[in-house]
Amino acid sequence: MRIIHGRPEQGVTEERGATFDGTVWADPVLPTTDGVTINSVYFTPGSRTHWHRHERGQILQVTTGSGWVCSEGGAPQRLLPGDVVWVPPGERHWHGASTGCALAHVAISLGTTQWETPVSEAEYLAAPQQ
Template sequence: MKPFYATGILLLLLTSVCSAQDAPQAAPQDALVKITRSGSQPPEIGIPDYYAGTVRKEALFDADEPSRVVGGVVTYEPGSRTAWHIHPLGQVLIISAGVGLVQQWGQPVQEVREGDIIWIPAGVKHWHGATDNSRMRHVAITEALDGKSVEWLEKVDQQDG
């Protein structure tokens, strides 16, 4: 197992534990372990209102009550990126391939590489995507608040990144 996968699993577990503070301590007796087989979720192309360039999204898991944690893998072709957006309860990105960029509103653009882990605090306006000459893939772990995990804002100006 590669170190960043182990780190990602640890972060997922910590995120689940931390987000479920008000959840029951024990699962119902009829609860079942759920396995989602690799490749069983068809990828979707990112909606042009929220992404520039070619972006493929693959859902990994959705939150089942009382959990609020959702996860997916997003692959950005060179030069593609998200629009500005915020997450009501924050987000963790684990860069699993390539070289990318991330920018918080009012801060400089930062380069990220395979193995890097990015924590985006709740309510922080930001964008992320690939560099002009490299693909970038990340695992995204996000908590939903009242069923909503993201608020999309305006597209990124060329001068922003």
């Protein structure tokens, strides 16, 4: 058993860059432990991840704002506070804020993450930006 009291000492808020479009900030909740990483992630309006996959899946719990999640071949799905998303192992997907609203979620990533290409503007705007 390991207890993390409050904010981990080694955890600092960091601006994410190379695998995100727009301004995205992340706060570590649990540094990688036994292949599990937990971050609180804040997306400014219009920002999003690149396409990516997780070796053993990912859980997203939306805490505030509104945004989108999309699996390859599917239509973007609206995200609102209280929503929980299970992304199965290896499923190619992206997630981020809507154009007019920020989004915050807790991301629980299982295993390694394979980052891929940016989400094109056309792919992102396929989501109705309400």
